[in-house]
Amino acid sequence: MPTTNELDAIGRFAAAVRAHLTGLSAEQVEDLTDDLEADLADAIADAPAPADGSTVVLDLEVRFGSPAAYAAELRTAAGLVPAPGASRLSGWRGVARAAWWRRVGRGAGVPLRSITTGGRQVLVRLRSTTWWSPVEDLLVSLRPGWWLVRAWVAFQVVVRVMSPSRDYRLSWAPHRADEVALLVVLVVLSAQWGRGRWHGRRWARGLGALASAAAVVLLVPMVVTAQEHASRVDVRYVAQDPIVYENSAVPDGVVVGGMQVSNLFVYDAAGNPLEDVQIYDDRGRPVRTTFDDGGSGWNLPGVDEPWAFVGARDADGRTRWNVYPLHGAPAGAFTWDESGQRQVASASTLRTPPLPFAKAPAIVGTSTTSASASTSASAVDVPPSATGADPDVSASPGPTSAGTPSATP
Amino acid sequence: MDTTQLLKGVLDVAVLAVVADEDGYGYDVVRRLRAAGLEEVGDASVYGTLRRLYGAGALTTYVVPSDEGPHRKYYGINAQGRAMLAAHRKDWREFAQTMSRLLETTEAA
Numbered sequence: 001m002p003t004t005n006e007l008d009a010i011g012r013f014a015a016a017v018r019a020h021l022t023g024l025s026a027e028q029v030e031d032l033t034d035d036l037e038a039d040l041a042d043a044i045a046d047a048p049a050p051a052d053g054s055t056v057v058l059d060l061e062v063r064f065g066s067p068a069a070y071a072a073e074l075r076t077a078a079g080l081v082p083a084p085g086a087s088r089l090s091g092w093r094g095v096a097r098a099a100w101w102r103r104v105g106r107g108a109g110v111p112l113r114s115i116t117t118g119g120r121q122v123l124v125r126l127r128s129t130t131w132w133s134p135v136e137d138l139l140v141s142l143r144p145g146w147w148l149v150r151a152w153v154a155f156q157v158v159v160r161v162m163s164p165s166r167d168y169r170l171s172w173a174p175h176r177a178d179e180v181a182l183l184v185v186l187v188v189l190s191a192q193w194g195r196g197r198w199h200g201r202r203w204a205r206g207l208g209a210l211a212s213a214a215a216v217v218l219l220v221p222m223v224v225t226a227q228e229h230a231s232r233v234d235v236r237y238v239a240q241d242p243i244v245y246e247n248s249a250v251p252d253g254v255v256v257g258g259m260q261v262s263n264l265f266v267y268d269a270a271g272n273p274l275e276d277v278q279i280y281d282d283r284g285r286p287v288r289t290t291f292d293d294g295g296s297g298w299n300l301p302g303v304d305e306p307w308a309f310v311g312a313r314d315a316d317g318r319t320r321w322n323v324y325p326l327h328g329a330p331a332g333a334f335t336w337d338e339s340g341q342r343q344v345a346s347a348s349t350l351r352t353p354p355l356p357f358a359k360a361p362a363i364v365g366t367s368t369t370s371a372s373a374s375t376s377a378s379a380v381d382v383p384p385s386a387t388g389a390d391p392d393v394s395a396s397p398g399p400t401s402a403g404t405p406s407a408t409p
Numbered sequence: 410m411d412t413t414q415l416l417k418g419v420l421d422v423a424v425l426a427v428v429a430d431e432d433g434y435g436y437d438v439v440r441r442l443r444a445a446g447l448e449e450v451g452d453a454s455v456y457g458t459l460r461r462l463y464g465a466g467a468l469t470t471y472v473v474p475s476d477e478g479p480h481r482k483y484y485g486i487n488a489q490g491r492a493m494l495a496a497h498r499k500d501w502r503e504f505a506q507t508m509s510r511l512l513e514t515t516e517a518a
Contacts, residue, residue, distance in 0.1 A: 032460055035435050038479045042436035043452060070453045077420070077457025079464070 008133050010040045012140075013060040016067030020196060021075060032074055040064070059124045068196055143194060150215040151190035155183045156222040172226050254289045262289055262298040262309070263353055264324040267360035275352070276312065277324050286322030293319075294342065297331040300353055305330040308342075310350055325352045416450055422497035423447065424458045425486065428468060429494055432485040435459060459484050467493050 014036045021029045040060070047063065064070050126132045159179060174180045193208050254261050264287075266274040279287045290298075290309055297306030309328035311319035329349045334342050344350060416423075427433065427441045439455045462468045467490035474480050486494070 032457070035479075035482050036456075038481060039434075039436040039439070039452065039456065043439070046440065064452065073451055073453035074457045077454040077461065079457075079461040 005133075006041070006044060009060055010037050010044070012136075013040065013064070013067055013070075017071045017074070020068045020071035022196075024075070024080065028080065032078060059120070061120070062124075144191065147190040147194040148187060149219065150194075150212060151183065151186040153215045153219050153222050154186045154190070154211070155179075156226060157218060158182065158186075160225070172230055252288065252291060254287065260289075262300065262307075263326050264289060265355055266324055269363040271360040271362045273325075273355055273358070273360075275325070278320070279322050279324055286320065288321045289324075290321055290326070293321075294328070303330075303354060305332060307331065307353055308334055310344070325355075327352055416447065416454075419501065420450065420454060420458050421462065422494065422501060423450075424455060424462060425467065425490055425494040425497065428459075428484050429486045429491065432483050434473075434481040434483050438484070462490065466490075 014033065017036060018029055018033055021032065024032075043063070044060075061067075065073070126136075155174070159174075159182070174183050193212075254264065264277075264279060266277040266279075268274055281287050290296075294309050294311065297308050299306050307328045308331045309321075309326040311321045311326070312323035314320050327350045329344060329351065333349045334344055337343050423442060424438060427438050427445075430441075433441065435456050436452070438459065439450065439452050442450050442455065459468065463470055463484065467487070469485045469487050470482055471485070472480050472482050
């Protein structure tokens with residue numbers, strides 16, 4: 001009677017054989033293998049104890065060949081189409097197999113085979129322990145995971161070798177489309193290899209074994225490299241858009257207290273409001289508060305409806321906008337005729353906007369009141385000594401425009 | 410010469426002969442073949458051959474229930490199988506004679 005250990009081994013072997021019968025219907029597989037466990041058990045029961053006298057250490061692969069080979073022999077003998085790419089592995093057994101190794105594999109394959117033989121022996125020893133069986137089951141079921149890992153290692157190697165300068169972006173997973181495609185291809189390759197699809201030529205098998213071994217060796221370095229790249233702080237100095245302070249101020253115009261003003265109100269030295277005052281700057285350019293030629297409406301403080309302004313007409317026929325205070329009317333008083341010209345209902349509606357105050361404080365110390373030798377009469381300069389004027393007053397052109405410079409003898 | 414090569418050609422008729430002698434299940438046939446002297450026949454080859462012969466209609470199959478072990482599938486020969494065996498036997502005899510003659514003449518020469 002086979003022991004539990006033996007039964008386990010048989011069960012595993014039989015399952016592996018069935019797994020290798022790819023391309024067949026379930027019924028066909030069943031037909032081929034329904035007595036497989038029993039036949040294997042019989043074969044083992046018949047076999048003598050191993051020559052080295054150790055306890056019956058079960059290695060079915062040594063006795064029956066690999067499950068893949070067994071499956072191939074089975075299906076060939078049964079006349080079924082061999083698995084795609086499967087090589088003819090019929091007739092291996094014991095002495096014949098050893099003869100084949102000797103005949104064919106004297107040269108380059110020896111190191112690989114000695115490794116696999118050594119590996120087999122380790123496996124045999126492990127399988128003789130009681131705890132190995134479930135571990136092996138787990139490892140076998142995790143085999144597809146190894147295919148993925150192997151593909152990932154190959155992917156990392158390929159990408160790093162092909163473009164080392166690009167690796168600042170590549171850590172664990174691919175970013176670009178072509179990298180993703182490469183990884184997918186490698187996963188397919190690895191999985192198909194793991195499933196035993198492309199074991200056809202001997203050189204293919206050797207290459208695959210070599211690639212797998214390389215993947216095992218390179219696994220740790222690739223993991224370390226990927227970890228390094230992932231944790232690297234990507235210092236990229238992104239140029240900040242310079243904060244453009246748009247010149248919100250009107251490029252031209254009169255700004256007082258950060259606000260653009262619509263009009264200038266002029267008062268004489270005595271504080272009386274003046275009309276039709278022409279204002280020029282130090283270069284002789286007209287000082288304008290508006291540049292819309294009367295087109296826009298202005299919100300005036302204390303006035304409900306926005307106003308629009310009308311320029312003054314000078315002797316040359318030009319419309320002048322530096323004549324203050326600007327005249328205008330509430331926007332509703334204007335209409336537009338068919339040619340787009342603005343029309344006002346009647347000339348009488350054009351008037352000065354409401355004055356900020358009826359009378360400004362009188363200025364003292366000007367030439368019209370009492371002459372002071374030190375008083376200068378520049379138009380825009382307000383001498384500190386002469387100014388008793390309230391700074392809040394709308395910009396006044398000067399102490400006096402009518403005053404003549406005092407001549408000091 | 411490696412007998413595995415020789416065996417491939419005649420495994421069918423060997424299996425038929427064994428089953429014709431007495432019905433048997435898979436490993437039973439293997440055991441009898443080995444006992445007859447065909448040491449190097451592979452288990453899987455025999456099982457596959459049994460299946461193929463059954464598929465070709467040369468063998469019958471039935472399951473024998475067992476109390477102590479698993480049910481075993483037994484193979485038996487039928488009329489078609491016997492005819493095939495007879496034909497193969499004739500062919501083999503002729504072939505063996507031809508080969509023997511050939512080998513002896515070259516040896517003698």
